[in-house]
Amino acid sequence: MTGVICVASLGLWLAAGRSSKAQAPAPTPLAAQDTGVYTTAHSSILAAVREFFGIRSTPVQPIAFTHKVHLANGLQCVYCHTGVDEGPDATIPNTNFCMTCHVAIDTTNPEIQKIAAYQSRGENIPWERVYGFEQSAHVKFNHAPHIRAGIDCSTCHGDMTKQTVAVQAVKLDMGYCITCHEQKKVSIDCVTCHY
Amino acid sequence: MQRRDFLKISAASGAVAALEGCGNPDHKLIQFIPEEDLIPGIATWKPSVCTLCQSACGTQVRVMQGDAEVVRNGQLGLIKMGLAKKIEGNPAHPVSHGKLCPRGHAALQVTYHPDRIKGPMAVTGQRGSGEYQLISWDEALKRLQAQLGPLATAKQKGALLFLTAPLIGQRRTIVEGFAQAFGGSPVEFELFDRSVLEEANLQSFGIAAMPTIDLSHSNYVISFGADFLGTWNSPVAQSVGYGAMRERPGQRGKFVQFETRVSQTGANADEWIACPPGMEGAIALSLAHVILGDKLRPANAAGALGTAIDGWSTGLTEYAPEKTAAQAGISAATITRIAHESASNGPAVVLIGDLATAQTNGLASALAVNALNMLLGSAGKPGGIEFSPTAVAGGATASGRGANGSIRDVVQLINSSVPKALLLYGANPVFATPEAWQVKALLEKVPFIASFGSFVDETSILADLILPDSSPLESWMDGSPEAGTTRMIVNVAPPAMNPIHETRSMPDVLLTIAQQTGGDAAKALPWKSYEDAVKASLAQYQSVKGGSVTATSADDFWSKVQAAGGWWSAEAEPAAIRLGETGTTIRTTTAQFDGDPEQYPFYFLPFPSQMFYDGSLANLPWMQEAPDPMSSAMWGSWVEVNPATAQKLGIAQADLIEVASQHGTVRAPAMISPGIAPNAVAMPIGQGHEHYTRYASGRGANPIAILAPMSTENGALAWGATRVKISKVGVGRLALFGGSFREDEIDREPR
Numbered sequence: 001m002t003g004v005i006c007v008a009s010l011g012l013w014l015a016a017g018r019s020s021k022a023q024a025p026a027p028t029p030l031a032a033q034d035t036g037v038y039t040t041a042h043s044s045i046l047a048a049v050r051e052f053f054g055i056r057s058t059p060v061q062p063i064a065f066t067h068k069v070h071l072a073n074g075l076q077c078v079y080c081h082t083g084v085d086e087g088p089d090a091t092i093p094n095t096n097f098c099m100t101c102h103v104a105i106d107t108t109n110p111e112i113q114k115i116a117a118y119q120s121r122g123e124n125i126p127w128e129r130v131y132g133f134e135q136s137a138h139v140k141f142n143h144a145p146h147i148r149a150g151i152d153c154s155t156c157h158g159d160m161t162k163q164t165v166a167v168q169a170v171k172l173d174m175g176y177c178i179t180c181h182e183q184k185k186v187s188i189d190c191v192t193c194h195y
Numbered sequence: 196m197q198r199r200d201f202l203k204i205s206a207a208s209g210a211v212a213a214l215e216g217c218g219n220p221d222h223k224l225i226q227f228i229p230e231e232d233l234i235p236g237i238a239t240w241k242p243s244v245c246t247l248c249q250s251a252c253g254t255q256v257r258v259m260q261g262d263a264e265v266v267r268n269g270q271l272g273l274i275k276m277g278l279a280k281k282i283e284g285n286p287a288h289p290v291s292h293g294k295l296c297p298r299g300h301a302a303l304q305v306t307y308h309p310d311r312i313k314g315p316m317a318v319t320g321q322r323g324s325g326e327y328q329l330i331s332w333d334e335a336l337k338r339l340q341a342q343l344g345p346l347a348t349a350k351q352k353g354a355l356l357f358l359t360a361p362l363i364g365q366r367r368t369i370v371e372g373f374a375q376a377f378g379g380s381p382v383e384f385e386l387f388d389r390s391v392l393e394e395a396n397l398q399s400f401g402i403a404a405m406p407t408i409d410l411s412h413s414n415y416v417i418s419f420g421a422d423f424l425g426t427w428n429s430p431v432a433q434s435v436g437y438g439a440m441r442e443r444p445g446q447r448g449k450f451v452q453f454e455t456r457v458s459q460t461g462a463n464a465d466e467w468i469a470c471p472p473g474m475e476g477a478i479a480l481s482l483a484h485v486i487l488g489d490k491l492r493p494a495n496a497a498g499a500l501g502t503a504i505d506g507w508s509t510g511l512t513e514y515a516p517e518k519t520a521a522q523a524g525i526s527a528a529t530i531t532r533i534a535h536e537s538a539s540n541g542p543a544v545v546l547i548g549d550l551a552t553a554q555t556n557g558l559a560s561a562l563a564v565n566a567l568n569m570l571l572g573s574a575g576k577p578g579g580i581e582f583s584p585t586a587v588a589g590g591a592t593a594s595g596r597g598a599n600g601s602i603r604d605v606v607q608l609i610n611s612s613v614p615k616a617l618l619l620y621g622a623n624p625v626f627a628t629p630e631a632w633q634v635k636a637l638l639e640k641v642p643f644i645a646s647f648g649s650f651v652d653e654t655s656i657l658a659d660l661i662l663p664d665s666s667p668l669e670s671w672m673d674g675s676p677e678a679g680t681t682r683m684i685v686n687v688a689p690p691a692m693n694p695i696h697e698t699r700s701m702p703d704v705l706l707t708i709a710q711q712t713g714g715d716a717a718k719a720l721p722w723k724s725y726e727d728a729v730k731a732s733l734a735q736y737q738s739v740k741g742g743s744v745t746a747t748s749a750d751d752f753w754s755k756v757q758a759a760g761g762w763w764s765a766e767a768e769p770a771a772i773r774l775g776e777t778g779t780t781i782r783t784t785t786a787q788f789d790g791d792p793e794q795y796p797f798y799f800l801p802f803p804s805q806m807f808y809d810g811s812l813a814n815l816p817w818m819q820e821a822p823d824p825m826s827s828a829m830w831g832s833w834v835e836v837n838p839a840t841a842q843k844l845g846i847a848q849a850d851l852i853e854v855a856s857q858h859g860t861v862r863a864p865a866m867i868s869p870g871i872a873p874n875a876v877a878m879p880i881g882q883g884h885e886h887y888t889r890y891a892s893g894r895g896a897n898p899i900a901i902l903a904p905m906s907t908e909n910g911a912l913a914w915g916a917t918r919v920k921i922s923k924v925g926v927g928r929l930a931l932f933g934g935s936f937r938e939d940e941i942d943r944e945p946r
Contacts, residue, residue: 088236094275095228122267124226124275142236 059128066164242760244672251676253288290679310888314697355379360621364674376716388911395561401773404586410436412578419475421548429679457870459824473786475551476560481519485534497570542578550915581769585675625653629902664701681769789903790918800877801898807881813891822932832863832895851927859901864927889945
């Protein structure tokens with residue numbers, strides 16, 4: 001059995017090698033040109049395997065944003081993460097939002113100056129995603145009902161007052177969700193989250 | 196190891212081989228700062244208006260935050276913005292009643308089309324080469340001003356030609372005002388000319404407008420060729436009315452269709468009767484003859500409309516069923532029976548359109564049908580034909596809309612004195628006129644051509660300067676449809692989303708130029724923006740009682756009307772008809788056809804396509820993919836041939852046919868169809884584009900190109916008046932949804 005799997009993998013690997021040789025790396029698109037290839041597939045087998053097993057590399061953020069400092073200064077979660085009680089996503093605010101305060105606060109800090117630079121270029125800060133589920137799980141998490149039910153942000157996101165750059169402090173596997181759902185007597189039907 | 200992990204590893208190894216990633220995975224696009232404050236994941240429905248035909252159906256658009264790939268200042272990046280995701284009908288709208296035709300649904304693809312012009316462009320190569328370079332809006336406006344400014348000062352009549360699709364509302368007002376201020380005239384061009392019916396209704400009823408048919412109260416519908424469930428007049432409103440008629444318990448009405456080729460509307464008829472092209476008016480008068488002769492209706496019921504027709508007062512003896520039957524190949528008994536049925540099962544309504552009015556005797560036929568309606572008692576009555584009150588209020592009492600015969604005026608005009616500048620917006624006459632008219636050569640004479648369209652097509656490729664309008668979903672919408680409802684109505688809708696590309700609303704561009712030019716131009720167009728112009732035009736409806744929106748102030752009214760997608764009266768208020776005074780006597784002359792019947796034995800029947808309409812929607816891939824309702828053909832053209840004819844000529848399904856008129860040839864695969872007379876062949880209109888995005892360019896054949904330059908009595912193109920011959924020239928390909936091809940064999944490749 002293992003032998004078959006190895007051969008299969010080898011075959012696929014060879015095929016992968018051949019096909020990636022046959023196609024040159026995608027050229028930098030010209031202004032307003034898209035590549036015309038649209039698929040939800042992954043860019044390599046390795047990427048597919050990693051997603052399947054839920055292996056994710058540690059995100060590297062463009063700005064060393066520290067939750068600890070902001071929360072210590074009295075900011076509430078929802079002040080920046082607006083819409084969390086209205087829709088599925090907890091938004092990350094855009095550059096302009098950060099600058100409403102930081103146009104005056106801590107302007108000599110090189111990280112803040114980076115934000116100012118983004119704003120002057122009209123760019124949003126390219127944050128890397130910290131929380132999420134692998135695509136193959138087909139799970140859609142909706143923040144709003146959880147917030148409305150009075151669940152504290154720290155329940156799933158950990159104690160942000162101790163975090164600088166955000167990391168996944170709580171292991172958010174399906175068991176974690178189901179445990180809480182069972183305790184609170186909320187639906188554990190598959191379709192509640194997987195659709 | 197755990198079973199689960201084992202299965203996971205096995206599955207992973209058997210996983211699909213290396214694949215290309217999504218669109219642009221390795222090149223991290225920069226993200227622009229969003230310009231809107233949106234809650235992600237929550238959809239809102241916004242009202243809008245469909246502009247893909249003249250019906251102006253009210254729509255609602257589902258808008259949600261998404262990431263769009265856009266170019267800003269020459270840089271490609273992502274931006275979070277509200278994006279239109281789906282278009283549906285607006286349930287409260289008096290025309291669409293919450294429904295849409297397939298074209299309305301596909302309008303979404305106009306906004307997101309990959310070949311949409313994304314910013315102003317100036318031609319770099321030769322005119323017509325299609326080689327353009329992107330320029331800034333400042334540069335584009337400067338160039339336009341430089342060309343048009345002198346025309347405003349010179350005020351030379353005919354110096355500017357503004358060629359557009361038919362427009363309504365303030366968009367039309369601004370275009371008209373602009374054209375006149377710069378020494379020119381606006382010319383509206385549409386292939387499916389409404390001018391024949393508008394002229395007929397002007398003469399008969401004093402209203403130059405398309406009819407609004409009260410099908411939901413009809414009990415007997417006779418249609419002469421009008422594709423009223425598909426493409427003719429206001430198809431969505433008519434389909435809703437037709438559905439209401441058919442669903443009436445115990446009284447579902449009867450529908451009779453007379454035409455030469457079974458259209459998708461005709462396929463719904465209870466009785467479908469083949470009739471040669473050009474004989475529709477004669478058959479209508481034959482029905483009138485029976486009604487008059489058998490005293491089924493009062494003799495003077497048709498009043499002045501009847502007496503205007505030659506022979507009416509003496510009982511239309513020329514149109515006795517036996518005589519008409521012999522000419523038309525219909526049995527006299529059928530004509531007599533239908534006449535009796537229609538007179539005894541009122542309300543009965545008679546419609547005429549499409550090929551029947553695209554004949555040299557189209558106007559006379561339409562007048563005959565009007566007289567028949569009057570005789571049956573359905574003119575201006577429930578269950579019959581009525582007229583929109585806003586069409587009348589908007590000035591539809593004069594024959595205002597230019598016929599596409601006005602293109603012929605344009606042709607003559609350019610021949611006598613070439614305009615200095617040509618502005619294009621939504622009209623593609625190089626595609627949609629017969630080559631015999633040589634429109635392309637004539638337009639090329641104009642020294643400066645600018646286009647406001649969103650796509651490069653056969654006409655706009657001649658432009659020296661392109662200033663792309665935003666798509667309808669990204670634009671303010673306003674105006675009243677000419678038909679579809681007898682309620683007072685004006686559509687008003689703000690943009691459903693911000694422009695994704697660097698496009699600008701065309702009326703706003705005109706206003707900018709006018710303001711910069713100053714003088715009379717600025718006076719003629721005093722608004723700061725198109726939005727202001729729309730707001731100003733609405734004020735008149737605020738005080739009207741019984742409207743859909745009540746408000747406490749002008750601002751309150753403005754915001755409520757926008758939220759609703761328009762303003763309409765709660766009750767139907769059909770316009771009062773003024774019966775025509777007896778004037779000119781109408782004779783239904785025999786229709787003339789181009790081409791000797793010996794050499795060109797077949798009537799040539801181009802027909803409007805449900806998907807492409809007049810060809811302007813062939814660029815939308817959903818419309819290419821959508822199977823034709825009668826044949827299920829996709830992604831191509833075809834020639835419909837009667838089976839007996841095919842057998843005689845040795846033509847099999849999908850054989851490549853050459854169709855030749857006296858003015859040109861086209862080639863397309865044969866579709867053997869029992870639904871067409873043996874002495875006729877038909878082709879769908881819409882394909883055969885030379886330049887029209889990757890989906891339509893070089894695909895199929897254009898039947899309009901080979902049409903003869905025949906006219907209706909009022910100068911419109913008689914596109915049903917050409918005769919052709921056909922011959923097999925090879926083997927073609929037909930992609931039928933019904934299974935003649937494997938799915939992966941259908942040729943959808945961009946050309």
